[in-house]
Amino acid sequence: MATAQNFYELYRRSSVGTALTDTLDDLITDHRIDPQLAMKILANFDRAIAEVLQDKVRSRLTFKGSLHTYRFCDEVWTFQLKNVTFKMENGGQVVSADKVKIVSCTAKPTGNAA
Amino acid sequence: MSNAQVGNVYQQIIVDVIEASRVDVEEGGVDEGVLEELKKGWQKKLSQQQLAVFPWDPKPEPPPPAPAAQAPASQPPPAASPPQAASNGGNYSQPQAQVTQGLTMPMPGGQSTNEPQVKSEPGVKIEPGLESAPTVPQAGQQGGPIAQQRVIAQLQHQYGERAAASIDKLRAQPPNGAQPPSQQRPGNQPAPQPYPGQYQGNPQQYRPNMPANASPQQQRPPMPNGQRPAPSQMDGAADGESHVGVLLRQGPDGQSTEMGRVEIDNLLHAQIAARARAMEGGGLMLPLKRADKGKGKSVSYHRTPGPNEGPSQYDGPDDDLEEFDEDAINSDLDDPDDNLEENDEDDDAGQIMLCMYDKVQRVKNKWKCVLKDGVLNVNGKDYVFHKATGEYEW
Numbered sequence: 001m002a003t004a005q006n007f008y009e010l011y012r013r014s015s016v017g018t019a020l021t022d023t024l025d026d027l028i029t030d031h032r033i034d035p036q037l038a039m040k041i042l043a044n045f046d047r048a049i050a051e052v053l054q055d056k057v058r059s060r061l062t063f064k065g066s067l068h069t070y071r072f073c074d075e076v077w078t079f080q081l082k083n084v085t086f087k088m089e090n091g092g093q094v095v096s097a098d099k100v101k102i103v104s105c106t107a108k109p110t111g112n113a114a
Numbered sequence: 115m116s117n118a119q120v121g122n123v124y125q126q127i128i129v130d131v132i133e134a135s136r137v138d139v140e141e142g143g144v145d146e147g148v149l150e151e152l153k154k155g156w157q158k159k160l161s162q163q164q165l166a167v168f169p170w171d172p173k174p175e176p177p178p179p180a181p182a183a184q185a186p187a188s189q190p191p192p193a194a195s196p197p198q199a200a201s202n203g204g205n206y207s208q209p210q211a212q213v214t215q216g217l218t219m220p221m222p223g224g225q226s227t228n229e230p231q232v233k234s235e236p237g238v239k240i241e242p243g244l245e246s247a248p249t250v251p252q253a254g255q256q257g258g259p260i261a262q263q264r265v266i267a268q269l270q271h272q273y274g275e276r277a278a279a280s281i282d283k284l285r286a287q288p289p290n291g292a293q294p295p296s297q298q299r300p301g302n303q304p305a306p307q308p309y310p311g312q313y314q315g316n317p318q319q320y321r322p323n324m325p326a327n328a329s330p331q332q333q334r335p336p337m338p339n340g341q342r343p344a345p346s347q348m349d350g351a352a353d354g355e356s357h358v359g360v361l362l363r364q365g366p367d368g369q370s371t372e373m374g375r376v377e378i379d380n381l382l383h384a385q386i387a388a389r390a391r392a393m394e395g396g397g398l399m400l401p402l403k404r405a406d407k408g409k410g411k412s413v414s415y416h417r418t419p420g421p422n423e424g425p426s427q428y429d430g431p432d433d434d435l436e437e438f439d440e441d442a443i444n445s446d447l448d449d450p451d452d453n454l455e456e457n458d459e460d461d462d463a464g465q466i467m468l469c470m471y472d473k474v475q476r477v478k479n480k481w482k483c484v485l486k487d488g489v490l491n492v493n494g495k496d497y498v499f500h501k502a503t504g505e506y507e508w
Contacts, residue, residue, distance in 0.1 A: 010468050014489045015165050015496055016124050020131070023155035032148050033139075040138040041131065041152070048130035052123055053487040057500040059119060061490075067481055067508040077471055077483070081506055086492065093117075097492045100465045102504075104485055107470035 007046035008105050011053075020045055060089040065100070077104045120166035120496045128156055165496040466491055469502065479508040 011017050024038040065084030070077070079102040086095040132149050139149055157170045469488025475481070485502040 008470075011489065013466065014468050015163055015491050016127060016160060016489070019159035019163070020152075020156050022159055023152055026155060027148060027152060032151065033144055034142065037135075037138060037142045037144060040142075041135045044134035044138070045127070045131045048127050048134060049489075050487065052126045052130065053489070053498060053500070056123055056126055057119065057487070057498045059499050061497070061499040061502040063502065063504045063506075065504075065506045067506040070481070070508065072474075077474055079481075079483075079506075081504075084506075086490070086497075088497075095492050095495075095497075097465055100467060100490075100492060102467040102469070102485075104467075104469050104471040104474075104483075104488075107472050107486060 007043075007050045009042075009046055010103060010105050011046065011049045012042060013103070014049075016049065017045065062087050062089070068099075075106045078102065079104075117166050117495050117497050120498055121168040123498050124160060124166075124496075125169050128153060164494065165491070464491055464494070467502075469499075481506050481508060 012021060021042065024033070024041060027033045028035055028038055063081075063084055063086045065081040068080040068082045070079050072078075081100045081102065082098060084097050084100045086097075087093075088095075132153050135152075136146065136149060139146055157168065161168055161171050467485075467488055467490040469485040469490075471483055471485050473482075473484040475483065481504075483504050485504065486500060488499050488502060490497040490499065
């Protein structure tokens with residue numbers, strides 16, 4: 001992960017990403033920061049979450065379900081699953097959901113500027 | 115993947131972002147305190163979602179402060195005059211409002227008492243002259259003290275409560291207000307109690323006149339009740355403050371001043387009420403239903419319920435219109451099912467997995483994929499994983 005590398009903005013949609021975005025929005029609204037700075041912070045977030053997920057997280061998981069829709073566009077897979085069951089490898093914890101959407105970018109280093 | 119890990123992972127992310135942004139913040143010439151603020155706000159937003167247990171959260175999550183139960187606003191039932199007065203206590207304009215109330219309240223039921231004066235008293239008989247004269251003072255009243263406008267505003271503010279009280283009082287009376295005025299007074303007096311006796315006294319002076327001429331002047335149609343309140347109320351509000359202007363006008367009539375004011379007021383009430391009735395066309399402009407209701411039910415301030423009932427009556431046509439629209443041919447492009455699908459995708463933002471894929475394979479309808487570095491939000495909880503394998507059938 002060279003610092004010059006671009007990182008996916010994909011994770012901005014996650015809960016931690018939206019929380020950051022909302023907070024930045026509040027700050028911008030209050031004129032505490034300007035939008036340019038917010039964009040830089042979001043870029044920092046892109047990198048930070050990618051690195052942390054890659055380096056700090058070791059847990060594994062398997063899941064099964066029925067695939068409702070799939071889509072592959074611009075190297076991004078989008079799946080809509082129904083009746084999904086997630087199994088954690090470590091705790092044996094099982095989580096079920098009626099519907100889950102998966103948005104997945106390629107892990108290959110090439111062309112990953114999304 | 116685990117939920118327990120999420121707190122630490124997010125904490126790490128936050129720290130990293132804050133540290134990495136420090137340079138950017140300095141370059142932007144922004145106070146570094148913003149970073150702390152950002153961190154706090156970020157953590158707070160995450161905690162609010164209760165996605166996981168976060169290290170920055172105090173172990174026992176303090177329950178959100180329960181909103182203080184609002185003391186129900188005293189909605190005074192019929193006999194509510196005292197509470198109202200009490201609730202108005204802090205307001206300086208209370209006496210004024212009550213003066214107007216005292217003046218207005220007799221109006222709906224007591225117009226019969228006013229009209230006789232118009233017809234009977236020779237001194238006031240100058241109706242043609244008065245007709246023009248009163249209008250001028252009225253205009254003058256409008257420009258009068260601001261307190262006047264406040265009175266009006268307050269009246270409108272308290273309209274509902276007052277109406278409830280007065281309606282109930284007046285309900286006991288025959289709809290046409292032919293009952294002796296003495297009945298009205300006792301009913302109305304409790305409300306105006308605190309104000310100076312001046313206004314209270316004057317109207318009472320005229321009581322003697324009224325009974326004599328009371329009944330004959332019932333030119334009003336069966337449903338006078340519906341339309342009256344508006345004009346009478348306006349007059350009432352204005353009267354409280356407008357005596358001076360009226361007094362000047364009264365001079366030419368040769369009447370004594372004090373008497374003249376109140377009389378003119380009464381005349382104004384009567385005339386305006388009569389005009390309102392004339393415009394009303396003897397109830398022609400009232401929906402039948404409403405006219406019946408007004409007659410049977412309440413005397414004056416039921417104007418509001420009236421319109422409400424009206425629309426409900428007219429809802430029928432509206433519904434028909436909507437149905438008509440539904441029947442109209444819509445474009446196939448607007449297939450609601452399509453929209454549903456799209457919305458589902460968007461609405462399911464909560465149930466989402468964001469990750470990278472290493473491999474996605476498909477054999478016939480069986481899919482296998484290997485994902486990594488993902489965050490997953492399911493059922494309101496967050497999970498993180500380093501690697502995930504999924505198998506599903508299409």
